[in-house]
Amino acid sequence: MKKNKNIKVLLVDDEVAFVNTLAQRLRMRKLLVDTVYDGEQALSYIKQVEPDVIVLDLKMPGLHGIEVLREIKKIKREIQVIILTGHGTDKDEEEARKLGGFDFLRKPADIDLLLAKIKEAFSDKLARFMTAIAFAQEGDLDEATKIIKKEQ
Amino acid sequence: MPIRNEIQADIRKSYYMEYEELIASQLSFIGKVLSVFSHDINNHLAVLKESAGLIGDLIEFGKTSSRKDLKEILKITQSIKNQIEQTAYFCDKLNGFGHGMEKPLSAFNIHECIEELMVLLSRFINQKMICLEKDFTANMPLIYSNPLKIQFLMFCIIEKHLKRLDKNSRIIIKTVYANDSIGITIIPKGNLIETDEKLICNDEIYKHIINQLGVNISHKTSEETTIILPVSLSSSSNRR
Numbered sequence: 001m002k003k004n005k006n007i008k009v010l011l012v013d014d015e016v017a018f019v020n021t022l023a024q025r026l027r028m029r030k031l032l033v034d035t036v037y038d039g040e041q042a043l044s045y046i047k048q049v050e051p052d053v054i055v056l057d058l059k060m061p062g063l064h065g066i067e068v069l070r071e072i073k074k075i076k077r078e079i080q081v082i083i084l085t086g087h088g089t090d091k092d093e094e095e096a097r098k099l100g101g102f103d104f105l106r107k108p109a110d111i112d113l114l115l116a117k118i119k120e121a122f123s124d125k126l127a128r129f130m131t132a133i134a135f136a137q138e139g140d141l142d143e144a145t146k147i148i149k150k151e152q
Numbered sequence: 153m154p155i156r157n158e159i160q161a162d163i164r165k166s167y168y169m170e171y172e173e174l175i176a177s178q179l180s181f182i183g184k185v186l187s188v189f190s191h192d193i194n195n196h197l198a199v200l201k202e203s204a205g206l207i208g209d210l211i212e213f214g215k216t217s218s219r220k221d222l223k224e225i226l227k228i229t230q231s232i233k234n235q236i237e238q239t240a241y242f243c244d245k246l247n248g249f250g251h252g253m254e255k256p257l258s259a260f261n262i263h264e265c266i267e268e269l270m271v272l273l274s275r276f277i278n279q280k281m282i283c284l285e286k287d288f289t290a291n292m293p294l295i296y297s298n299p300l301k302i303q304f305l306m307f308c309i310i311e312k313h314l315k316r317l318d319k320n321s322r323i324i325i326k327t328v329y330a331n332d333s334i335g336i337t338i339i340p341k342g343n344l345i346e347t348d349e350k351l352i353c354n355d356e357i358y359k360h361i362i363n364q365l366g367v368n369i370s371h372k373t374s375e376e377t378t379i380i381l382p383v384s385l386s387s388s389s390n391r392r
Contacts, residue, residue: 017203017231018195018198021202021206025202025205025206028209028213059191059275059279086191086198087187108194108198108201111205
């Protein structure tokens with residue numbers, strides 16, 4: 001479990017009891033977890049702190065999760081976003097993936113599954129960084145930037 | 153004669169089209185209530201699942217030996233009880249909503265009918281960051297009418313305000329009882345915005361449901377709407 005300890009996770013959900021309990025459980029698994037309760041708070045948060053993975057609800061007061069995802073990817077494309085929603089439709093899932101969402105889970109999700117997805121998302125981010133560094137060392141900065149920003 | 157038949161057929165067709173539109177809108181309203189309800193229940197279940205999981209974690213990770221951790225487990229079990237109570241309250245409101253559809257007419261308390269609507273739509277309204285408040289009068293007699301249609305009519309008015317109100321606005325539902333009639337006033341408070349959101353209830357359906365219910369509508373200002381319901385077959389001894 002020690003290897004989880006460098007992963008910074010932001011949970012975004014308007015269900016305060018749910019998000020606080022989930023945060024506590026993930027912290028017990030040595031993740032660094034912060035919580036916010038709506039999309040606008042999430043966007044201000046990422047302007048100051050860069051989490052590795054964001055676990056994002058879709059239906060929240062104010063900004064819809066899909067809009068939040070779109071904005072996150074505009075501000076910091078390298079942040080991995082996992083959607084965790086009570087009632088996401090297939091259309092929502094398709095849209096989320098199109099916008100660069102890493103995965104799409106439905107509530108109530110198993111903690112082990114969520115943890116596995118968070119680790120997977122973090123590894124993916126790390127692997128892209130390593131590849132980007134390799135390109136940068138060879139002098140190909142354009143390719144390095146493309147990889148970090150997950151561009152085709 | 154054939155022309156007369158054609159006109160009659162046209163009238164019948166137009167009547168059925170309006171009727172079908174009304175039924176479709178009412179079904180959309182019921183669908184909205186059910187989808188909001190199932191979303192809420194799913195969230196309640198997710199909280200219960202995480203709370204139970206947290207107790208399991210505390211035991212599994214061997215953190216239950218201290219008095220502090222045992223206190224935490226007691227705190228979690230209390231929050232599970234509270235969550236179950238909230239869920240039961242929510243289910244009770246859906247139960248009332250469902251029973252309201254069983255008969256075309258029944259005797260019921262208008263405050264319970266409004267509260268059902270408020271609770272069942274709370275998530276939908278909160279998502280728009282608008283607050284729904286009640287200002288109910290005391291000593292309201294039972295009313296003999298169709299609760300679903302009253303809820304639908306109120307939904308039509310609330311939905312229109314939801315479309316036009318900016319976030320952080322309020323909608324107040326006020327009731328009065330006077331001259332053997334019940335007045336339900338819906339008062340929006342807040343800034344107005346322009347949206348192109350599609351409504352479940354259009355003007356034709358709104359007029360139709362008013363006719364069906366036999367209620368009067370009055371507008372004190374351009375924004376405030378009052379539904380006036382005559383209290384027929386009410387029991388004055390049965391006031392809540």
